[in-house]
Amino acid sequence: MPTYRYRCVTCGTFDLVRPMARLAEREPCPGCAEPAHRVFGAPALRSLDPAVRRALTAQERSADSPRVVTSVPPGARRTPLTTDPRHLSLPRP
Numbered sequence: 001m002p003t004y005r006y007r008c009v010t011c012g013t014f015d016l017v018r019p020m021a022r023l024a025e026r027e028p029c030p031g032c033a034e035p036a037h038r039v040f041g042a043p044a045l046r047s048l049d050p051a052v053r054r055a056l057t058a059q060e061r062s063a064d065s066p067r068v069v070t071s072v073p074p075g076a077r078r079t080p081l082t083t084d085p086r087h088l089s090l091p092r093p
Contacts, residue, residue: 001019003017004016006029010031011034014029025038
């Protein structure tokens with residue numbers, strides 16, 4: 001069941017666990033019973049696989065300033081040379 005966060009003007013935020021079918025835009029505050037508005041936040045990413053979490057973190061870091069590559073990384077496979085004579089007529093860069 002999802003957890004929803006609500007914000008009361010007087011008491012602050014509180015969380016409610018309820019089925020999606022019972023989702024309401026306003027919910028009474030448990031402290032003062034005033035209507036509280038639903039607050040939208042980031043999804044809970046705690047249960048992600050560590051490799052996926054690292055990839056997301058790397059993507060987020062590189063969004064502002066991507067790493068510039070100036071040479072081929074070590075261990076990268078080189079394109080094999082061809083011996084097909086038809087390839088000689090292809091344009092070269």
